[in-house]
Amino acid sequence: MDTAIRHRVNAGRVAILDQITFFREQFGQVASEWKEDDTRVTFADFAISERIFAELRRSFARDDFCSEEANPLDEVLPLESKYGWVLDPIDGTNNYALGLPFCAISLALLKEGEPVYGFIYDYARDRLIEGGVDGPLKIGKQRVELPRREFDPRQSVIGLHFPLPEMRYQTLGHVLKTFRLRSLGSGALNLAYTALGTLDGSIDFKVKIWDIAAGVALLKASGRQIHFVEESPFPLREFHVNSPLIPYYAGSPAFCEYMSSRS
Secondary structure (H helix, E strand, O other): OOHHHHHHHHHHHHHHHOOHHHHHHHOOOOOEEEOOOOOEEEHHHHHHHHHHHHHHHHHOOOOEEEEOOOOOOOOOEEOOOOEEEEEEEEEOHHHHHHOOOOOEEEEEEEEOOEEEEEEEEEHHHOEEEEEEOOEEEEEOOEEOOOOOOOOOOOOOEEEEOOOOOOOHHHHOHHHHHHOEEEOOOOHHHHHHHHHHOOOOEEEEOOOOHHHHHHHHHHHHHHOOEEEEOOOOOOOOOEEOOOOOOOOEEEEOHHHHHHHHHOO
């Protein structure tokens, strides 16, 4: 890992860890409202976004900073710096506001528009999952050893976000009938658990760039794969809050081969 990335990784870790106490204090307590896109938002989303970016800007003022809650709805932000950050201050806000523990802070470091390192704070397990292209997958300071098991569709546990677009029910019939499915309500945790091998794979048609950027870096650290159903969003050249959805499937090579053969 080169010096520039190492400095940013250390700063990103500190910035997230500094927000965990606040994140936990507001869990299930903070008031919320609904945005125009039918997603929930809370005061804590805005506060965490502002605090993390303020911390990072002190050392890396020239980097690009992209957040679901910090960028104007009508503004397209061109990513012109070598390094950039993509933040979802609370992934799984619906769960967070209601007091359901599957929620997270998700922060990705980009280099030339590609995710090179990711952090996902897993509230349910009170742990920071991190890793990237040049760094091993870790929980805290402990390197993760992926579980070794044969892929068996009848026994595999897959993350799948509901509701599904109506057009997808027919194409995913084999998935709905075969796999043991889990709908966590957090796109970031779906990918984090897939990178860790807790889930054999995950499928999502309703995520945006802030939901997946950190998870993509974790998948790179673990050697697992992600396949975009449409065009890949990377390298990311611009950021827009109203950017298109990014359907994907991800997981072990055997799971991805299974999905590819049936798509």
